[in-house]
Amino acid sequence: MAFDHRKYAPFKPVAKKDRRWPDAVIEKAPTWCAVDLRDGNQSLIKPMSVAQKQRLFDLLVKLGFKEIEIGFPAASQPDFDFCRKLIEENRIPDDVTIQVLTQARAELIERTYEALDGAKKAIVHVYNSTSTVQREQVFGLDREGICDIARNGATLVKEIASRYPDTEWTFQYSPESFTGTELDFAADVIDAVTGVWRPDQGQPVIINLPATVEMSTPNVFADQVEWICEKIQYRDALSISVHTHNDRGCGVAAAELAVMAGADRVEGTLMGNGERTGNMDLVTMAMNLYSQGVDPELDLSGMAEITEVVEACTEISTHPRHPYAGELVFTAFSGSHQDAIRKCLARRKDGDVWNVAYLPIDPSDLGRRYEEVVRINSQSGKGGVAYVLERDYDISLPRWLQIEFSKVVQSEAETNGGEIDSHTIHHLFEERYLKVAKDWTLRTYNLHRDDDGVRADVVVGADDTSVTLEGRGLGAVEAVSDALTRRFGVSIAVEAYDEFALGEGTKANALACIRLNANGRLCSAAALAEDTTSATLQALFSAVAQEVGEQMPEIMDSSESVSA
Ligand code: KIV
Numbered sequence: 315m316a317f318d319h320r321k322y323a324p325f326k327p328v329a330k331k332d333r334r335w336p337d338a339v340i341e342k343a344p345t346w347c348a349v350d351l352r353d354g355n356q357s358l359i360k361p362m363s364v365a366q367k368q369r370l371f372d373l374l375v376k377l378g379f380k381e382i383e384i385g386f387p388a389a390s391q392p393d394f395d396f397c398r399k400l401i402e403e404n405r406i407p408d409d410v411t412i413q414v415l416t417q418a419r420a421e422l423i424e425r426t427y428e429a430l431d432g433a434k435k436a437i438v439h440v441y442n443s444t445s446t447v448q449r450e451q452v453f454g455l456d457r458e459g460i461c462d463i464a465r466n467g468a469t470l471v472k473e474i475a476s477r478y479p480d481t482e483w484t485f486q487y488s489p490e491s492f493t494g495t496e497l498d499f500a501a502d503v504i505d506a507v508t509g510v511w512r513p514d515q516g517q518p519v520i521i522n523l524p525a526t527v528e529m530s531t532p533n534v535f536a537d538q539v540e541w542i543c544e545k546i547q548y549r550d551a552l553s554i555s556v557h558t559h560n561d562r563g564c565g566v567a568a569a570e571l572a573v574m575a576g577a578d579r580v581e582g583t584l585m586g587n588g589e590r591t592g593n594m595d596l597v598t599m600a601m602n603l604y605s606q607g608v609d610p611e612l613d614l615s616g617m618a619e620i621t622e623v624v625e626a627c628t629e630i631s632t633h634p635r636h637p638y639a640g641e642l643v644f645t646a647f648s649g650s651h652q653d654a655i656r657k658c659l660a661r662r663k664d665g666d667v668w669n670v671a672y673l674p675i676d677p678s679d680l681g682r683r684y685e686e687v688v689r690i691n692s693q694s695g696k697g698g699v700a701y702v703l704e705r706d707y708d709i710s711l712p713r714w715l716q717i718e719f720s721k722v723v724q725s726e727a728e729t730n731g732g733e734i735d736s737h738t739i740h741h742l743f744e745e746r747y748l749k750v751a752k753d754w755t756l757r758t759y760n761l762h763r764d765d766d767g768v769r770a771d772v773v774v775g776a777d778d779t780s781v782t783l784e785g786r787g788l789g790a791v792e793a794v795s796d797a798l799t800r801r802f803g804v805s806i807a808v809e810a811y812d813e814f815a816l817g818e819g820t821k822a823n824a825l826a827c828i829r830l831n832a833n834g835r836l837c838s839a840a841a842l843a844e845d846t847t848s849a850t851l852q853a854l855f856s857a858v859a860q861e862v863g864e865q866m867p868e869i870m871d872s873s874e875s876v877s878a
């Protein structure tokens with residue numbers, strides 16, 4: 315059997331009974347380090363050109379990143395050239411520190427410093443693999459052998475740095491494949507490295523704990539981080555960094571729990587680009603903090619520009635449901651969601667803490683518009699359709715018409731199989747409810763009120779063939795219905811009727827909506843007009859026309875008139 319879970323062994327949890335991180339709350343952003351230009355770039359089908367790297371670097375600076383890993387200059391000529399370009403062309407702002415990666419190998423470390431010559435400040439990031447599988451199967455070395463590689467690398471990093479006294483150096487060490495390394499051994503290697511660098515004596519040092527491969531649930535990674543923070547020497551003099559990958563889809567969760575467990579710094583990439591399933595997504599983690607009221611210390615308000623630049627540089631498109639950045643993440647198609655969003659947004663006042671159902675953050679914070687929030691397809695209900703008409707056309711529908719019209723929209727969506735835009739919704743509404751047949755155009759009306767009610771004289775029809783109708787009733791609608799009954803023999807009972815004044819800036823001042831039972835058939839119509847009475851009477855005529863016919867029929871009883 316090919317699909318056999320017995321091929322795999324469960325990850326052993328950390329035997330830690332005193333874990334404190336589950337009670338921790340993140341109240342401050344970690345130090346961010348963007349590794350898009352190194353780890354992200356190394357994972358691309360087509361690595362970035364120098365121009366693309368420059369564009370992405372400039373974006374990262376604009377967003378507020380203060381530490382940016384720009385490449386692996388000893389391993390790649392374009393990375394070397396890009397590093398030189400940044401330094402020689404003075405393109406690194408004073409408050410930004412570039413970081414470069416190198417393996418713990420003498421010739422690579424030498425070349426790395428050549429690339430950094432002239433930098434005001436820089437982080438030299440040295441790594442070697444420490445995991446059991448790498449030791450045993452890739453390097454064929456025991457723990458001591460691996461520890462020697464790390465210690466020798468650290469020694470060389472320190473030695474060569476002293477030849478460049480004008481640069482402010484930070485040293486960073488990663489026990490690569492940390493998550494697959496026995497914790498006691500990881501602590502030994504880290505201690506061997508910091509024993510050389512001596513952060514306690516003033517040398518800035520970062521210890522980066524990579525989940526090179528995400529191997530466990532994020533809580534286990536948090537245990538590993540907390541364990542290391544407790545066991546290694548010079549903890550207080552060090553910055554503990556984490557670098558998570560997303561193999562199990564939990565790269566962000568793992569980094570968040572790691573910060574709860576004591577990590578000071580987080581490495582990742584915009585949109586999570588990186589090897590295999592990617593690196594930790596900086597946008598998601600930063601926005602998660604933002605949505606909890608924590609300043610992410612990054613400015614992600616121009617999300618459209620971020621996705622545009624990342625897509626242009628990586629040639630990877632953004633998934634439409636990518637957290638915070640995707641095209642559809644602030645869109646509701648479901649009717650009940652649309653309804654809830656509409657109600658919450660209507661109640662919201664300026665200055666209120668954000669508390670809107672289905673929208674974890676205010677889309678406008680990311681440069682997205684409310685207009686994008688509600689979109690209509692066949693699953694949308696009355697709320698969404700009503701919201702779109704109100705938002706874009708200032709047309710408010712009564713509930714009974716919302717229900718009726720949403721069925722019209724739904725059937726159109728089912729027929730065309732996709733999304734229905736606001737223009738189409740309006741067009742459907744016009745066609746179905748607002749269209750006025752020539753023969754049923756209201757020309758003039760006169761309403762006379764007396765003790766018995768209202769007497770109506772109404773002129774309706776095309777210019778040359780208009781007719782005068784007369785009727786009586788308790789109100790205008792009843793009087794005109796009576797006139798229609800007398801003239802055309804149609805029995806009319808009004809089932810629902812609503813009128814609305816329209817907002818400023820619209821041609822018409824009033825909208826009337828009516829549903830009537832005409833000869834036992836339900837007919838609904840709406841009308842826009844300058845005053846509510848005209849709108850009401852026109853809606854009544856349009857509804858009756860649905861039963862009687864668009865062309866006005868021969869008059870049934872033209873001799874009958876109404877007594878005054
Ligand atoms: O994923 C990883 O382990 C790395 C290291 C080089 C930090 O990218």
Ligand code: ZN
Nearest residue numbers: 353524526557
């Ligand atoms: Zn990595």
